[in-house]
Amino acid sequence: MTKFPETGARCLLVGATSAIVEHMGRQLAADGARLTLVARDEERLAAIAADLRARGAADVQVETIADLGAAADQSAALQKAADALGQFDLVVIGHGSLTDQPRALEDPDYAVAEVELNYVSYLSLALRAAPLISEGGALALISSVAGDRGRTSNFVYGSSKAGVSALAQGLDHALSKRGARALCLKPGFVDTPMTAHLEKGALWAQPEDVAGALLKAVKAGRGGAVYAPWFWRWIMLVIRALPRALFIRTKL
Amino acid sequence: MSKEVLSWGRAHRFDHAVERPRSAEALRRAAAELGDGELGLAYGLGRSYGDSCLNEGGRLIVTQALDRFIAFDRERGVIRCDAGVSLADILKIAGPSGWFLPATPGTKFVTVGGAIANDVHGKNHHRAGTFGAHVLRFELLRSDGGAVLCAPDSHEELFRATIGGLGLTGVISWAEIQLKSVDSLMLDAEDIRFEDLDEFFEISRASQLDWEYVVGWIDCASGGDTDRFRGILSRANHAPVLAGAAPRKEKPTVGLPFVGPPGLVNRLTVRAFNALYVRKAPTVPQLRRIDYEPFFYPLDAVLNWNRIYGPKGFYQHQCVIPPEAAKAGVAELCRRIARGGGGSPLTVLKLFGPAASPGLMSFPEEGATLAIDFPNAGARTLELLDDLDAIVVGYGGRTYPAKDGRMSAATFQRGYPNWREFAAHVDPGLSSSFWRRVSVDLG
Numbered sequence: 001m002t003k004f005p006e007t008g009a010r011c012l013l014v015g016a017t018s019a020i021v022e023h024m025g026r027q028l029a030a031d032g033a034r035l036t037l038v039a040r041d042e043e044r045l046a047a048i049a050a051d052l053r054a055r056g057a058a059d060v061q062v063e064t065i066a067d068l069g070a071a072a073d074q075s076a077a078l079q080k081a082a083d084a085l086g087q088f089d090l091v092v093i094g095h096g097s098l099t100d101q102p103r104a105l106e107d108p109d110y111a112v113a114e115v116e117l118n119y120v121s122y123l124s125l126a127l128r129a130a131p132l133i134s135e136g137g138a139l140a141l142i143s144s145v146a147g148d149r150g151r152t153s154n155f156v157y158g159s160s161k162a163g164v165s166a167l168a169q170g171l172d173h174a175l176s177k178r179g180a181r182a183l184c185l186k187p188g189f190v191d192t193p194m195t196a197h198l199e200k201g202a203l204w205a206q207p208e209d210v211a212g213a214l215l216k217a218v219k220a221g222r223g224g225a226v227y228a229p230w231f232w233r234w235i236m237l238v239i240r241a242l243p244r245a246l247f248i249r250t251k252l
Numbered sequence: 253m254s255k256e257v258l259s260w261g262r263a264h265r266f267d268h269a270v271e272r273p274r275s276a277e278a279l280r281r282a283a284a285e286l287g288d289g290e291l292g293l294a295y296g297l298g299r300s301y302g303d304s305c306l307n308e309g310g311r312l313i314v315t316q317a318l319d320r321f322i323a324f325d326r327e328r329g330v331i332r333c334d335a336g337v338s339l340a341d342i343l344k345i346a347g348p349s350g351w352f353l354p355a356t357p358g359t360k361f362v363t364v365g366g367a368i369a370n371d372v373h374g375k376n377h378h379r380a381g382t383f384g385a386h387v388l389r390f391e392l393l394r395s396d397g398g399a400v401l402c403a404p405d406s407h408e409e410l411f412r413a414t415i416g417g418l419g420l421t422g423v424i425s426w427a428e429i430q431l432k433s434v435d436s437l438m439l440d441a442e443d444i445r446f447e448d449l450d451e452f453f454e455i456s457r458a459s460q461l462d463w464e465y466v467v468g469w470i471d472c473a474s475g476g477d478t479d480r481f482r483g484i485l486s487r488a489n490h491a492p493v494l495a496g497a498a499p500r501k502e503k504p505t506v507g508l509p510f511v512g513p514p515g516l517v518n519r520l521t522v523r524a525f526n527a528l529y530v531r532k533a534p535t536v537p538q539l540r541r542i543d544y545e546p547f548f549y550p551l552d553a554v555l556n557w558n559r560i561y562g563p564k565g566f567y568q569h570q571c572v573i574p575p576e577a578a579k580a581g582v583a584e585l586c587r588r589i590a591r592g593g594g595g596s597p598l599t600v601l602k603l604f605g606p607a608a609s610p611g612l613m614s615f616p617e618e619g620a621t622l623a624i625d626f627p628n629a630g631a632r633t634l635e636l637l638d639d640l641d642a643i644v645v646g647y648g649g650r651t652y653p654a655k656d657g658r659m660s661a662a663t664f665q666r667g668y669p670n671w672r673e674f675a676a677h678v679d680p681g682l683s684s685s686f687w688r689r690v691s692v693d694l695g
Contacts (some may be wrong), residue, residue, distance in 0.1 A: 055323030
């Protein structure tokens, strides 16, 4: 089986200004990767591109998309990236928004817009990107442990991430037929701007460590779910296994 | 959000209104807001030991998330980056292309902004001067909303006031540094024992001619009433180009997961450590080829070693004594430290070279510099530190603000006669706990 290239990997990073994807970019840049970055904020994207060049990326291209969910914009961006890089050894899709659950319950239109961003845009991007993945390459979707079992405090966000997880699972199955794979990163609590307003406890991880866990799996040729940090696999195993009668009494 | 923020010594516990800007734009906004209401201060990785990086009851602008490079010219070794980029980050990207920090303190976990604000120095001061001497330019955000490009040929006074200016002249947003070209990241190093201060000065001066890095470790308790303080002098040069050398591997760091018990570092443990440590140096010096990491950053291998000093934290004292008084001054300091009974195993003694520092308030000047940690034992420790200051001032020296959390206004003002000229450059929107203490008008 073709291995993931040690240097000069051709990578497309969607949501490149989000903390975990930016750190993926830094670690890939250190290996001399060729990167195309896609995000909404032009100024921040330019700053990150300059940073990744300084960190050793062999090449960095940027694509600003006003609406990551707009099919036409997605197609155009993917086409330009594919023209520049040929195929992709790695595509990371990691944009998103932490849905405000109380607001989503009050305002279903907001909930739908959130799911459009956190799931539907992943679906359409992933379907367009999958045929462009090289042999030995990987498609990595950033999901969350929130998708493993729906619960009162965040099931709108969780349901989008459940969709992303199932999407990655299916794509992994499909891509494996031609020597490629899909991964699904399931971080627990990560100290990022998305969670800046929350109090941090002992279970919180840094985005560079979470990105490192995903990249390690990518380089090792693995597919499927990557929990980060690793202990979430076991925490979620227990949470998924809780009988309903017990689960509904918890305050999760 | 109001939050307790510590400095490296963990002896000060102050609440601050903390902001963490994540983009250049957000930093500009935060700096411009310092004009109204509470005064603020930029805070990097918090490696200053005392209260020069703290601002009790005021605002702190934490720059840790501003950690992006802007440009790296691999041909010329010029790097431009956000002020929150750490020296560790720079080493990571510069090392593989043959560039190294022109001057580095004993930890790589400091930000570029902090390195400028404290005009930090390293073991090659006799060759390279301070970090500030290698700063080509930087942008300074002022609380009036302005952004000033500072360089030797642009706003030179503000440039000089900001280097070593303890973050008080404005908020540095980015800086451009000239790195140093090196043959390799390996060092040829050796350790030499010395048996008294005369020997230390003699070997140090001789070593400075042929060795790029020279630093001493001294056992303060070993001299008694004499000048017979023993210690080890370490010296190193970058090794020549190593053909076919394997790429260096970053060693993983570990954290100290708990705060040490009170009193773990005490007279007995320090004596025992020192007695063993001096034996680390062979009686006949042997040249060893080692990675730069353990030579420059031995303590960085344990991420939060400062917790070893227990819940009350510790103080560090670092001073410099001018050359003519250096031997007498160092001997008197060591005797006072030994009499105090406290003190740490990590006592560093080094000779600064004659290079004039670029900053108006830079700490380094020609002479001998002594640095030592003291577990915080309350009033007894503060009294000892005051005595050390009195000795330093008596010999015409000065104490290092980056290490300080208690020096008096009188000690500061005697040591830094430029301080009034400096005060005129202090941004009215900025302040620190340190500055409020030492800038009191003594008439």
